Amino acid sequence: MAARKRASAPAAAPANAAATVSNGDKAEQKPKEASDPPIAPPKLGFILKLSLFLLAPYFYFFFYHYEIQQELQKSILINAALSLAGFFLTVKMIPVASRYVLRRNLFGYDINKKGTRQGTVKVPESLGIVVGIVFLVLAIIFQYFNFTADSIWLVEYNAALACICFMTLLGFVDDVLDIPWRVKLLLPSFAALPLLMAYAGHTTILIPKPLTQYVGVDILVHNIMQIGASIDPEKQQAHAFSIYLVQPLLATSLALLSYNWYPSSVFVGDTYTYFAGMTMAVVGILGHFSETLLIFFLPQVINFLLSLPQLAGIVHCPRHRLPRFDPDTGLLTGTKDGTVVNVYLRFFGKKKENSLCIHLLLVQAVGCGFCFFLRYLLTGWYK
Numbered sequence: 001m002a003a004r005k006r007a008s009a010p011a012a013a014p015a016n017a018a019a020t021v022s023n024g025d026k027a028e029q030k031p032k033e034a035s036d037p038p039i040a041p042p043k044l045g046f047i048l049k050l051s052l053f054l055l056a057p058y059f060y061f062f063f064y065h066y067e068i069q070q071e072l073q074k075s076i077l078i079n080a081a082l083s084l085a086g087f088f089l090t091v092k093m094i095p096v097a098s099r100y101v102l103r104r105n106l107f108g109y110d111i112n113k114k115g116t117r118q119g120t121v122k123v124p125e126s127l128g129i130v131v132g133i134v135f136l137v138l139a140i141i142f143q144y145f146n147f148t149a150d151s152i153w154l155v156e157y158n159a160a161l162a163c164i165c166f167m168t169l170l171g172f173v174d175d176v177l178d179i180p181w182r183v184k185l186l187l188p189s190f191a192a193l194p195l196l197m198a199y200a201g202h203t204t205i206l207i208p209k210p211l212t213q214y215v216g217v218d219i220l221v222h223n224i225m226q227i228g229a230s231i232d233p234e235k236q237q238a239h240a241f242s243i244y245l246v247q248p249l250l251a252t253s254l255a256l257l258s259y260n261w262y263p264s265s266v267f268v269g270d271t272y273t274y275f276a277g278m279t280m281a282v283v284g285i286l287g288h289f290s291e292t293l294l295i296f297f298l299p300q301v302i303n304f305l306l307s308l309p310q311l312a313g314i315v316h317c318p319r320h321r322l323p324r325f326d327p328d329t330g331l332l333t334g335t336k337d338g339t340v341v342n343v344y345l346r347f348f349g350k351k352k353e354n355s356l357c358i359h360l361l362l363v364q365a366v367g368c369g370f371c372f373f374l375r376y377l378l379t380g381w382y383k
Contacts, residue, residue, distance in 0.1 A: 039098050039124065040265040042091050042258035051254060072240050078145045079244050083251035086138045090130055090255035098124035098266055106175065108267050111320055112353050115327030118263060126175040127259070128272020131252040132168035135279070136161060138248040146244070153241060159198030160245065160282040164275060167191040171274030181311060188278070195282055219246050219283065219296065242287035249279050262354040295371040299340055299364050306338035323356075332356060 062068065062076070101107065101124045113119035139161055147154045170187050173179065179187075219242065253276065259266045284293030294301070310317035321337035323345055330352055334345030344360065345351065351359065 039095055039259065040263075042094075042255070043261050044091075044258055046261060047254050047258045050257075075146045076240065076243055076247075079142055079247050082138045082142055083247040086134050086248050087251040087255045090134045090252045091258060093130050093134065094127055094256065094259055094266060097127060097130045101126055106269075110264065111322055112325045112332060113263075113327075114325055116330075119327075123264065123267050125267040126172060126269035126271045127256065127266040128268040128270075128275055129168070129172050131256050131268075131272055132164070132171075132275040135248050135252050135275070136165055136168075138252075139164075139245065142244060142248075153237065155198050156195075156286055157241070157244075159194040160286060162194035163191050163282055164278050166194070167278035168271060168275040171269070171271035174270040174274070187274075188281075191278060192281070195285065219280075219293070238286065238288045242283045242289075245279060245283050249276065249283075262357055292372075296368045298367050298371050303340040306340065306343065308338075310338055326350075 062073075068076070102122060106125045107122040108125045110119055110121070110123055139157075143154070143157065147157065167188070170191060174184065174187075256266075256268060256272065260268055280293065284290040307321075309315040310321070315338070318337065321335070321339050321342070323332035323334055323342055325332055329350075331350040332345060332353060333350050334342040336342070340363075341356070341360065344363070345356070348359075
C-alpha cells in the first residue's frame with residue numbers, strides 16, 4: 001500500500017556563481033531542515049482488546065484445560081515475560097526508528113488515500129526492521145534461561161535465529177534497493193541454508209488427532225494442545241520450541257500493528273514480510289508440523305495462485321496491484337489484478353479501507369478454522 005518516493009538530491013550550484021569567501025567573512029549559515037511531524041501515537045486500546053480476544057483460548061488451554069509439565073510451563077512463562085517486555089520496547093523504538101528512516105528518504109505515500117490530505121503525508125517505511133531486531137534480541141536472551149551448552153535443541157535454535165536474521169537483512173536490502181521479483185524468489189533458498197545444515201530431526205508430520213475435542217485457531221493454541229495431549233517428550237519439546245519463537249513474534253508484531261492499523265502511521269516494508277515469513281517457516285519445520293502450518297496460510301496460497309499469471313508475465317503486472325481509491329467517496333473498488341483483495345471487492349462491492357481490513361481478517365480466521373477442521377476430518381478418514 002506504500003509507493004516509496006525518494007527525495008531528490010539538491011541541485012549543484014551554477015559554475016559561474018560567486019563561491020569565493022575570504023577567511024575573515026562571516027560563515028555562511030545553513031538553512032534549517034524542515035522537520036517532519038511526529039507519527040501518530042500507538043493504538044494501544046485496540047491492541048489490548050485484540051490481544052485478549054486472540055489469546056483467550058491459549059490462556060484457557062495453558063492454565064486450565066491441560067496439565068503442562070512444570071519445567072515446560074516455567075520456560076514458556078519466562079518466554080512470555082520476555083515477549084511482553086519486547087512489546088513495550090518495540091512500541092518505544094518505532095517512533096525513534098521512524099525519524100531515522102525519514103532522514104534517509106525511506107518513506108512512502110498511502111496510495112489508498114491518494115487525492116486526500118492524508119495521501120500527501122510522508123509515511124516512514126521499513127519499520128519491520130525494529131520488530132526483527134527486538135525479536136532476535138529476545139530470542140538470544142531467552143537462551144540463557146532455557147538452554148544448556150549440551151542441549152540437543154541449541155544447534156537448531158541458533159540455526160533458526162541465523163535464518164531469521166539473514167532473511168531480515170535481505171528484506172531490508174530489498175526495501176532499499178528494490179530487488180527484482182526473479183531475484184526475490186531465490187533469496188529464501190540462501191537464507192534457509194543454516195537451518196538445512198543444522199536440522200537433524202525426523203521428517204514425520206505430527207497431525208492433530210481427529211477426536212481432539214477443541215480445535216485451535218492460531219499456532220500458539222495448536223502447540224499448547226499438542227503439548228498437553230501428548231506424552232511423547234520429543235513431541236512436547238518440538239512444540240514448546242515453536243512457542244518460544246511464536247510468543248515474541250506475536251508480541252513484537254502486535255506492537256507494530258499498533259502503529260500500522262488504519263489509519264497507518266508507519267509501513268512495515270518488505271523487511272517485516274521477509275522476517276515474519278521465515279520465522280513462521282522455521283516454527284513449522286522445527287516444530288514438525290509444517291503441513292498443518294500450510295493450512296493456516298490457505299488465503300495466502302490462493303493469493304499466490306491468483307497472482308501467477310501476472311508474476312509469470314502472461315498478463316500485464318503493474319507495480320502496485322491495489323484497489324482503485326475514489327477520493328470523493330473514500331471507497332475502494334476492485335481492479336482486474338489477481339489478488340485476494342481485488343477479487344473480494346469485485347464479489348462483495350466497494351468498501352472503505354478500515355472495513356475491508358476487518359473483512360479480510362475475518363476471511364483469514366474463518367479460512368484457517370475451516371481448513372483446520374477439514375484436516376481433522378480427513379485424518380479421521382485415513383487413520
